[in-house]
Amino acid sequence: MTSTEWLSAEEMSAWRKFVAVVELLPGTLDAQLQRDADLSHFEYFVMAMLSETPGHSLRMTQLSIETDTTLPRLSHLVARLEKRGYVTRTPCVEDRRATNATLTTSGWEKVMAAAPGHVGAVRHNVIDPLDARDVADLDRIMGRMLGRLEPGGRVGAPR
Amino acid sequence: MTSTEWLSAEEMSAWRKFVAVVELLPGTLDAQLQRDADLSHFEYFVMAMLSETPGHSLRMTQLSIETDTTLPRLSHLVARLEKRGYVTRTPCVEDRRATNATLTTSGWEKVMAAAPGHVGAVRHNVIDPLDARDVADLDRIMGRMLGRLEPGGRVGAPR
DNA sequence: CTCTTTTAGTTGTAGCGTCAAGTAATTCAG
DNA sequence: CTGAATTACTTGACGCTACAACTAAAAGAG
Numbered sequence: 001m002t003s004t005e006w007l008s009a010e011e012m013s014a015w016r017k018f019v020a021v022v023e024l025l026p027g028t029l030d031a032q033l034q035r036d037a038d039l040s041h042f043e044y045f046v047m048a049m050l051s052e053t054p055g056h057s058l059r060m061t062q063l064s065i066e067t068d069t070t071l072p073r074l075s076h077l078v079a080r081l082e083k084r085g086y087v088t089r090t091p092c093v094e095d096r097r098a099t100n101a102t103l104t105t106s107g108w109e110k111v112m113a114a115a116p117g118h119v120g121a122v123r124h125n126v127i128d129p130l131d132a133r134d135v136a137d138l139d140r141i142m143g144r145m146l147g148r149l150e151p152g153g154r155v156g157a158p159r
Numbered sequence: 160m161t162s163t164e165w166l167s168a169e170e171m172s173a174w175r176k177f178v179a180v181v182e183l184l185p186g187t188l189d190a191q192l193q194r195d196a197d198l199s200h201f202e203y204f205v206m207a208m209l210s211e212t213p214g215h216s217l218r219m220t221q222l223s224i225e226t227d228t229t230l231p232r233l234s235h236l237v238a239r240l241e242k243r244g245y246v247t248r249t250p251c252v253e254d255r256r257a258t259n260a261t262l263t264t265s266g267w268e269k270v271m272a273a274a275p276g277h278v279g280a281v282r283h284n285v286i287d288p289l290d291a292r293d294v295a296d297l298d299r300i301m302g303r304m305l306g307r308l309e310p311g312g313r314v315g316a317p318r
Numbered sequence: 319c320t321c322t323t324t325t326a327g328t329t330g331t332a333g334c335g336t337c338a339a340g341t342a343a344t345t346c347a348g
Numbered sequence: 349c350t351g352a353a354t355t356a357c358t359t360g361a362c363g364c365t366a367c368a369a370c371t372a373a374a375a376g377a378g
Contacts (some may be wrong), residue, residue, distance in 0.1 A: 006278060011286050017301035018285070019204075022181055024308040025228045027366090040334085060306050060357065068182045073335055080334090095162075097343045097356045101352055119165060126177070127170050129303040132193050137296040142176035144288040149183040184372085186336090218329065232365055234328055239364090256326040256373045 025125065032121040037114035042069075044118060045087060046077060047103060047111045056103035059092065063101055068150075086110055184284065191280040202276060205236060206245060206262060206270045210298035215262035218251065222260055227309075238255075245269055 004148045009017060037044070037072040049066050050056050058066070078101050081087045086107030092098035103111070130138065160286035188200040196203070208225050209215050217225070223233045237260050238264060240246045245266030262270070289297065 007281070007286065010291070010294050010298065014298035014301065015281060015285065017305055018297060020227050021301050021304050021308060022184055024303075025181055028308055030366095042334090061355090068179050069356065070336075072337080072359085076334075079358085092356095095344075095356080099357065122166070122174060125307045126174065126304060127166065129307055130300060132169070134296075134300050134303065135169050137293075138177060138300055139169065139173035140179050141289060141293050141297050141300075142173065144293065145180050145184075145285060146176055148284045148288055149180060149187055201364095220325090231328065231329085231367080235364075238328085238360075251326095254326080258327065287377075 028125055029118070029121055033114060033118055036117045037110070039110070039114055042067075043077065043081060044111065046074070047081070047107055048115075050087065050101065050103040051108055051111045056108060057100050059105055060099050060101060081107070170204065187284055188277070188280055192273060192277055195276045196269070198269070198273055201228075202240060203273055204271065205233070206240070207274075208262065208264055209246065209262040210267055210270045215267060216259050219258045219260060240266070 006012075023056055025073055026041060033039045033044050039047075046063065046067055049063060050058060060071060060074060060078070064071050067074065077132065078087055078089060083090055088102050088104055090100050092100050127135070165171075185200060192198045192200055192203050198206075205222065205226055208222060209217060219230060219233060219237070222237075223230050226233065237246055237248060241248055245263055247261050247263055249259050249261065251259050284295070
């Protein structure tokens with residue numbers, strides 16, 4: 001019953017700024033990658049995840065978990081990346097329902113080429129304005145939010 | 160040349176979590192509002208902005224600034240809200256290029272009805288897991304990021 | 319005044335994401 | 349060992365957003 005109280009002034013101020021950042025950041029990162037590497041941020045992110053695994057390969061489900069997205073979204077995206085020659089999809093031998101997405105040489109080169117510019121954008125927009133204490137605080141705070149956002153997805157308004 | 164250095168372990172950890180939150184939060188807020196009020200988060204946000212002004216009315220450009228979005232996006236959205244009877248668009252008398260978006264009674268009632276559930280979702284996912292110090296830190300950190308994200312939009316990868 | 323430039327907003331198109339439905343393989347129940 | 353349920357993904361349709369092009373009004377230059 002008390003759950004529908006409005007936010008305090010301090011909470012409101014932080015929330016307003018946070019929403020603005022969440023609204024602005026994706027477009028900013030997208031714009032840099034789109035312009036310099038012809039990739040969306042999410043395309044880059046997916047390929048970067050693959051590039052960090054041994055064999056540059058992951059099952060779709062595992063990849064969807066690591067990139068915090070839905071399977072349909074990933075499936076569409078990987079289909080497009082495949083069309084562009086950056087990944088291949090191969091049925092898994094152990095479980096023939098499963099699909100392995102694998103980075104091609106061309107895809108690996110693409111990520112490597114895009115990485116410096118992307119890191120630059122992340123540094124410029126996110127990391128640079130922060131000092132060491134800010135970074136530690138950000139890490140702690142985002143960890144706490146993830147505790148709510150990641151698990152069951154029971155978003156439920158407490159009514 | 161030194162600007163393309165990768166992130167330190169601490170920076171990387173914070174960045175990873177932050178990206179995950181930025182990826183997950185919009186969908187979470189959208190889902191609650193969509194389910195309980197048949198509104199997207201952005202639709203709610205725009206109407207909430209209008210509801211806070213005297214006269215429940217703002218020029219399109221001003222509204223686009225306060226909601227951190229582009230004019231085309233806002234124009235499309237307001238057109239849809241108008242079709243649903245939540246806002247009206249009226250040419251401005253002083254400057255006939257300009258358009259005033261005004262919340263209707265029905266629109267105002269809609270926001271009021273949706274607010275508690277939305278605040279509940281924000282509390283649950285963002286504010287509740289934080290203590291007072293976290294909130295102050297979040298406010299400070301997001302303010303610093305906004306300093307980069309808001310102004311010129313010169314995202315430029317420092318190359 | 320007239321012509322150019324800038325400002326304010328709208329509209330069309332193309333691409334991405336979500337939701338619902340469908341397919342196919344595997345596991346589990348009896 | 350057969351049928352039902354679950355898992356792993358794919359596909360199609362629809363809605364929203366970005367980008368570019370367009371219209372119209374106001375401001376500025378000469």
